Amino acid sequence: MLEKGRISPRQTGQLLFITTIATVIFFAPSLIASLAGHDAWLAALLGPMFTLITLLLITWLGRKHPGQTIFQYSETILGKWLGKAVALLYVWGFLHIGAMAVREFGDFMTTSFMSHTPISVFNFSMLLLCAWSVLVGLEVIARMNEFIIILIVSFLLLILFFSLPNWELDYLLPFFARGPLPVLQAALIPAAWHGNIIVLAVILPFMTRPTRAFLAGTAAIFASTTLLTIGVVGMTAIFGPELSSSFLFPLHLFAQTINIGQIITRFESVVMTTWMAGIFIKTSVFYYCAALGLAQVLNLKEVRPVVLPLGIILGTLSISLFQDVTMLGNFLKETRPYYTISLYFLGLPLLLFAVTLIREKIFGVCFGEQTNEA
């Protein structure tokens, strides 16, 4: 067994919540607004529809193959070579999403706070910390997250609360003026981030009670959807849809508008803290999944030997994936939703699901359940 730690369903839910909210609330709102206009909040609310399908698939697969991660059961289902290929695809997926998160963080820091510092400083120091948490294992990440979640949620709520005097809810109208199509299209954007729930396919076997996985996942999705929707409502009410779609980091500017009696102002650093803490957990989780996946594909006895090489790959990717922030923005808006959803969040789980069903129903293979693990 590569991972000895066990996490409770509550910790799992918290982990999933932070991996989704940490980046979605920073980047998604302006992208959603640029597509859905006044109905951005509706799109934010509809986003998880897609994610629930993913969640259903991976918990079902997890129940069929107790004690196995997605890397292992893809091999069980598809056979050795095809299974390893799918597992490697997932390793790449986790690396890619993790590298993007690090890049988003680095770009945010260099544009908003420290414009003279090279981006590699932020990316590599963040990854160094993440590498350490990957080495100590999932349980440590989950426990650390229990503290960080308080930080993030309370800070986000604080910002929303203090910005309330600037809200003008009139800007949410007209409702549904452009019809359902832009809304549905925009709903794919938060779905692309909520799809991060796919990490559950890796951490599910390490839960103390895997049967509660679906519950934990649903709770995480709904919590982050609620927070995102409130954020989008606030953004539209403060800036109006036309203006917010022109921003790069709307939450950051959102915090800039806070000015209560000239004293309670400049909340950007609070935004930075939240963002940094969130990215740390998110990257750690993705980094961990990639490392564990690679170790399992290669049948290693422990994760340790792959952590450093993967970290270097992550760091290099985070810098070389995008030339500039415009490219990052375009990728996040136009390519990423379709790419991640169709491949990692829906495509491959559906394939595994279908093959499992076919092999069971038609060829009479019986998967897993007879081991009857508690």
Added chain:
Amino acid sequence: MKRRNCILAALLACSLIFTSGCWDQVEIEDLAIVRAIAIDYLPGRRAPYLVTLAIKRPAAMGQQEGGGGGEQVVFYAGVGASIALAIEQAATHIPRRIFLTHNDLVIVGEQLAKHGLLPVLDFVVRNPDMRLSAFLLIAKGTGQELLHTAERLEGSITEEIHGLIDQAEDAAETQPVPIFRFLRKITTPGEEAYTVVIQASPLPKDKLPAANGEGAQAGEGGGNGGGGAKQEKSLALAGMAVFRSDRLAGILNHSEARGKLWLAGMTTRGIMAVDDPVHPEETVTLSLTRSQTKITPSVQAGRISFRVEVEAEGDLISQSSQADLSTAEMIEKLNSAKAGAIKVEMEKALQKMRQLETDVVGFGAILKRREPKIFREVADRWPEIFVEVPVEILVKANIRRTGLQAKPAQPLSTAK
């Protein structure tokens, strides 16, 4: 284990060196803290932007009380083809690093406002040091001159402007607008932006001779004109600058600005005068405490029209006659007089807005919210349509209280 802890402690200690940052290291002793920034436009030049920075004098920090009249802000200026270039030029004279984070006043000269505010807005949003909650003020004349006005009550001119803004939040007809609100208004279809005008004007006591006779002006220019040159000026928020897109369209005076606020449904505080119902040559002063505005668009056979209903509450705060106004009948008369006065203000504001072709109330945006399909058809031509759209104004005024006395005290000799 012990050795490991030692290494960890050493690592932590090392990290202390880097916590202040390397590339972006900031020391407070090296900062030039900008308190206000004035941006002007010099037409016909290749480097048209003139930026004036009001920087807090470092020596003045920490001993604000005992300064003894020393100047607290120092001005630096630069010109350039863009705002950033102008600041860069100013920076060559400043022995410290320009620190914009504490700046919350952006004063824009009239010329630049007429030319277009987009470069200013772009600079503010793009630069992470500038804040979106900074107030946008339009200076009558140039912003630089305005900043060079001598302060009167506060330690520095920037403090003085801040004080005016704080006070104006109660007076409402001269509402200062934070930059993010301004931006939202210019980007929203069917709505135009506005903000407050700031002006350096002679004090009322200096104006007085001019009011008495025409000779005063000549006198100032002539022999005893020493007083005229030294004439002290003071800052005042003087009306509302209204925009067409990002360009200054015109300036509404106090009563027009209040009329605009009645239309836009913002709670206005302030006082207004109406004729005494018993002795029409006397005035009754009424305060405004609370108001509510409802704008309803209606579309009949393709014709757009609006209906504005205002409900205003207030108190009677003074009367110059001795008539007893505390009867139901009198209050009723006062109510309708007040409603009439408010309606006149609103109509004047509307007339001015039409004349300037700028929909600062946002009738278009209201139409868009209620009738999105109809607005979409007219969105491109909205400024032209707005000028001709009929607006029906209905005002209901209520006088709730009469202060601490119900009717004026009656001196014996005049009591009848």
